[in-house]
Amino acid sequence: MMSKHSFADLPTPEPESPLRPRKPYRFSTLCATVDNPDMKDQYGSSSVPIYQSATFKGVSGEYDYSRSGNPTRSHLEHHIAKISSAAHAMVVSSGMAALDVILRILKPGDEVIAGDDLYGGTNRLLTYIITHGGIVVHHVDTTNPSSLLPHIHPDKTAMVLLESPTNPLLKIADLATISQQVKERAPNALIVVDNTMMSPYLQRPLEHGADIVYDSATKYLSGHHDLMAGAITCNRDDVAKQLAFTINSIGNALTPVDSFFLLRGIKTLALRMDRQQATADLVAHYLHALGFIVHYPGLPNHPGREIHQRIAEGNGAVLSFETGNKALSEKIVAATRLWGISVSFGCVNSLISMPCVMSHASIDPAVRAARGLPEDLIRLCVGIEDPTDLLDDLERALLDAGAIIHSVSHNKYIRTADPDAADAISHAVERLVLGGHLEGQQWFVSAPGKVILFGEHVVVHGVTAVAASVDLRCYGLVTPRNDGKLSVRFHDINEFYHEWPISHLPWEALNGTPSEGVSHETLDQTLLTALSAGPLKELGDTQPQAFAACTTFLYLYMVLATSDDRPSLDFVARSTLPVGAGLGSSASFSTCAASALLLTYRRIAPPTKSAHQGQPTIPVDVADEVNRWAFIAEKILHGNPSGVDNSVAVYGGALAYTRAGFGRKSGMEAIQGFKSLRFLLTNSKIPRDTKKLVAGVGEKKAKEPELVGRILDAVQNISDRARQALGDPELSRDALLSTLSALIEENHGYLVTLGVSHPALEQIRSSTAGIPYKLSTKLTGAGGGGCAVTLVPDDFAESNLRDLTNDLIQLGFQPYLTSVGGSGLGILPFPPKSASSRSHAPTTDDALDEVTPPKTPTPERELPLSGNPDLVRATFGSSPASGLAAWVTGLGDWLYV
Numbered sequence: 001m002m003s004k005h006s007f008a009d010l011p012t013p014e015p016e017s018p019l020r021p022r023k024p025y026r027f028s029t030l031c032a033t034v035d036n037p038d039m040k041d042q043y044g045s046s047s048v049p050i051y052q053s054a055t056f057k058g059v060s061g062e063y064d065y066s067r068s069g070n071p072t073r074s075h076l077e078h079h080i081a082k083i084s085s086a087a088h089a090m091v092v093s094s095g096m097a098a099l100d101v102i103l104r105i106l107k108p109g110d111e112v113i114a115g116d117d118l119y120g121g122t123n124r125l126l127t128y129i130i131t132h133g134g135i136v137v138h139h140v141d142t143t144n145p146s147s148l149l150p151h152i153h154p155d156k157t158a159m160v161l162l163e164s165p166t167n168p169l170l171k172i173a174d175l176a177t178i179s180q181q182v183k184e185r186a187p188n189a190l191i192v193v194d195n196t197m198m199s200p201y202l203q204r205p206l207e208h209g210a211d212i213v214y215d216s217a218t219k220y221l222s223g224h225h226d227l228m229a230g231a232i233t234c235n236r237d238d239v240a241k242q243l244a245f246t247i248n249s250i251g252n253a254l255t256p257v258d259s260f261f262l263l264r265g266i267k268t269l270a271l272r273m274d275r276q277q278a279t280a281d282l283v284a285h286y287l288h289a290l291g292f293i294v295h296y297p298g299l300p301n302h303p304g305r306e307i308h309q310r311i312a313e314g315n316g317a318v319l320s321f322e323t324g325n326k327a328l329s330e331k332i333v334a335a336t337r338l339w340g341i342s343v344s345f346g347c348v349n350s351l352i353s354m355p356c357v358m359s360h361a362s363i364d365p366a367v368r369a370a371r372g373l374p375e376d377l378i379r380l381c382v383g384i385e386d387p388t389d390l391l392d393d394l395e396r397a398l399l400d401a402g403a404i405i406h407s408v409s410h411n412k413y414i415r416t417a418d419p420d421a422a423d424a425i426s427h428a429v430e431r432l433v434l435g436g437h438l439e440g441q442q443w444f445v446s447a448p449g450k451v452i453l454f455g456e457h458v459v460v461h462g463v464t465a466v467a468a469s470v471d472l473r474c475y476g477l478v479t480p481r482n483d484g485k486l487s488v489r490f491h492d493i494n495e496f497y498h499e500w501p502i503s504h505l506p507w508e509a510l511n512g513t514p515s516e517g518v519s520h521e522t523l524d525q526t527l528l529t530a531l532s533a534g535p536l537k538e539l540g541d542t543q544p545q546a547f548a549a550c551t552t553f554l555y556l557y558m559v560l561a562t563s564d565d566r567p568s569l570d571f572v573a574r575s576t577l578p579v580g581a582g583l584g585s586s587a588s589f590s591t592c593a594a595s596a597l598l599l600t601y602r603r604i605a606p607p608t609k610s611a612h613q614g615q616p617t618i619p620v621d622v623a624d625e626v627n628r629w630a631f632i633a634e635k636i637l638h639g640n641p642s643g644v645d646n647s648v649a650v651y652g653g654a655l656a657y658t659r660a661g662f663g664r665k666s667g668m669e670a671i672q673g674f675k676s677l678r679f680l681l682t683n684s685k686i687p688r689d690t691k692k693l694v695a696g697v698g699e700k701k702a703k704e705p706e707l708v709g710r711i712l713d714a715v716q717n718i719s720d721r722a723r724q725a726l727g728d729p730e731l732s733r734d735a736l737l738s739t740l741s742a743l744i745e746e747n748h749g750y751l752v753t754l755g756v757s758h759p760a761l762e763q764i765r766s767s768t769a770g771i772p773y774k775l776s777t778k779l780t781g782a783g784g785g786g787c788a789v790t791l792v793p794d795d796f797a798e799s800n801l802r803d804l805t806n807d808l809i810q811l812g813f814q815p816y817l818t819s820v821g822g823s824g825l826g827i828l829p830f831p832p833k834s835a836s837s838r839s840h841a842p843t844t845d846d847a848l849d850e851v852t853p854p855k856t857p858t859p860e861r862e863l864p865l866s867g868n869p870d871l872v873r874a875t876f877g878s879s880p881a882s883g884l885a886a887w888v889t890g891l892g893d894w895l896y897v
Ligand SMILES: Nc1ncnc2c1ncn2[C@@H]1O[C@H](COP(=O)(O)OP(=O)(O)OP(=O)(O)O)[C@@H](O)[C@H]1O
Pocket: 474, 490, 491, 492, 493, 544, 545, 546, 547, 548, 549, 573, 574, 575, 578, 579, 580, 581, 582, 583, 584, 585, 586, 587, 589, 637, 638, 645, 688, 689, 690, 691, 780, 781, 782, 783, 786
């Protein structure tokens, strides 16, 4: 049974007065309002019931057999007719079923004029009726209405089959002009439009002269890819009758259950479509700006834009683009994570596909070529996800596939210049694009350690930690090699050195697709296992620190590599931080390794300097990218890190950090007032393992959830009070210091209960608390040994500080007086210049406590040693630790976050 729609059904508001006439409701209101005055529910149910019944009793009722008619389906048909401004609507089991029903109007000898860029399934069915039904089909370029004219025959032309925009090339057909021209020359021809790409929300072809419109309702009408359906609408009673006859005869009407779900989907059509097409517009402009050929009617250069704007009310959420290379397109499609690889479109989830190998594969390749369907075409069907996430994911996929690179000279991503060789993106061309100087670039990077004042351990479980950078840093230097080997030197781990032939690394563990399956959220366990069983086998048992550092570096090196970019290089790490002592040495090492490799692989670039830029700093998006990869590295070193250490190492300063996923407001907040505080950090020199300590607290939480739960709440309260005190302008300096001291004592008590203190740490506490010092101390970092942090009040006498320092040294501890809140990640860009002599090699006289936190860099100046990578590396590796920071800082104009 078909639905005949009467406009009197529209639930429009009654006029309030002659001055306020009756106005029709707008589209989204119509969508959301399922209401058929002729079919009121006996119980007033808010949603249409599912009449899951094949038959209906009685002889004179409206319904007898669900193939012919079903109340749930009638509601749906009424609703579709209403939102399509149509007199009739029918729903069948799929979009292709709808086309099948329509094509059955044709008789042998009839001629059809159809577009040359049609959906693959439509082509397949047309081919079938050509061979089995004696129908003649002329494929023409429907973007040009006059191309139809030679094929229009007054009697023979029975049907004109149009799509606009076409799928997947988004070509526009002037539906109004074509309808008029055809009707003038062949009055009996039926104009049929596949409106799936637009949905009735954006385009209603019946208003432009079409006789029959069909939609694959599987797409936007349903919106959730959880059902298949086809909708047919028309205004002519005779045509509707014929279509309804076919549906009843062949029995392909939509089931009651699917009718129910489709009706539900339609209620949100306008809402979904608004979001989807807004994001599609962003994506289209983004790809267009990168230099790809993009097909989307919303772009200013789209050839059919003006016509489309005349007949439609939006540009839709499907777009396609060309990369110039099929293999490259395949790589891009495979590299996306959020964009699902799937045929179809119109779903709330975003999809990516290559029509030539998926939806349009049924069209012969020669025909595809003749119709101008590029083999490398990628179709994007945009969903309702956060636009930023979608763009991020696409950008990452383009990068992973080698379709774009970061241009240092432009400080932005640009399309790679060689589209013909996706498998071997020409390094020569790439170098040209980048100005030639990146090949073999040496990079120097650095990142600070941290002190956690409140919240260590509990931060892993979602409690806010208060932490700040310290002026002790890890430095990383990456220098190119040219012998196919990769080498690392870890100065602080007994001068550990190792080298590997790059080809001997377990590349097969990456499953052939670089970066596939590796996200910032999860580690690739297969690769980790392959590393520990292969290149790092001997280290595992004997040198745990070097093993962990090598695993981290090799892991990042391998997941960031592409099959044609596996550079031979040497990486040296050196730190002024004590390693494994609770001051975030692992996070600063992770940040150095991540940033050095991201720079080497050109996945990030520091800003170029120019006079108008003033004093450049590292942009936030570069910092974010480093932080994501530093967190991956921390996961390898730490097991279950909260992310606070790497965040401080990258962003510097002082911050309140709350991990996501525990029901509290997560993220980072800068903390003021911290920088003016003085701290004494004392290394107990008791070695310990952060990974084990963090795991131990996790086990305690599982065993004693109530006790640990109370501690989590109590420390959250401490962090909150500390932040409040630090941010309170009314609080006197004395009151601030005594509040913080009390909170330090309190927090330490909870850490003791968690079982992460150590007798040596308690000894440092009692030494600092004793007369005459009376200072508050707590463990910092993972505890179990490592460091303690002591708050030093402003008026603490210098002589007392000296005495206390000596006392601690006498007891075998190592104190550092540190300032906090300095810069985060640092990058020294080495231009290819010759060496200057301005920097001096460090001497043992350079005292550690003379090191100041890095300052904002000064404008352009000559960089010393920069033309001599070997000399830089040799000096970095051999110089005494005490003057290291000053020497490195003096090397040139560092850029900082
Ligand atoms: N300068 C470095 N060179 C090489 N590897 C390093 C360096 N610094 C840290 N690491 C790696 O990090 C590990 C130390 O991490 P761990 O988390 O135990 O200490 P931490 O980060 O100093 O302490 P916390 O996490 O409590 O702040 C080392 O075993 C080593 O693998």
